[in-house]
Amino acid sequence: SQQGEEDPQALSIQEGENATMNCSYKTSINNLQWYRQNSGRGLVHLILIRSNEREKHSGRLRVTLDTSKKSSSLLITASRAADTASYFCATDDQGAQKLVFGQGTRLTINP
């Protein structure tokens, strides 16, 4: 089942600006994760936020989770050209042993 939907589908900004991506999901979750994928490569785990957490930071990344709205956001501050990638949110499928990925946001950082 499709859990996460992401917004926007594509985002293009100038280097140094902040980038914000949003993710909405449908059912109750135990946690929500964000992954990055450079073109044609494997996914890299960025951050995991549990359902009882509201905000989490990791370096230039800030993730928020609003379980009442079933939504999460990923903020990348002071963007760099190397941040150009696709970003996916992923939620645990309740009771099942798997992650379900959102459609992803393609982020382009222009130098």
Added chain:
Amino acid sequence: DTEVTQTPKHLVMGMTNKKSLKCEQHMGHRAMYWYKQKAKKPPELMFVYSYEKLSINESVPSRFSPECPNSSLLNLHLHALQPEDSALYLCASSPQTSGGLDEQFFGPGTRLTVL
């Protein structure tokens, strides 16, 4: 060693060929996964192995046959594939078998083209 390796990186095969994709991890992870990813789409789960036993098959056609010979290795055997099976095949592992409760570590993928 904190990485998942996959071989080959690229594979081109005809519809009558039999080939295998290989995945390896040495992190002691107990769960391993196969995903299929089409261009500009998210990864789609195919199979989950938990403690070397198949625990989830997402209704994948029988022309894809997974195998977990031991806790470090995961294979995907391919036979009589169709051109629409062309995709990036990703392997992943996670420490526990609770699936979505853990961070998953992904390999670089095998780019498969079926002619």
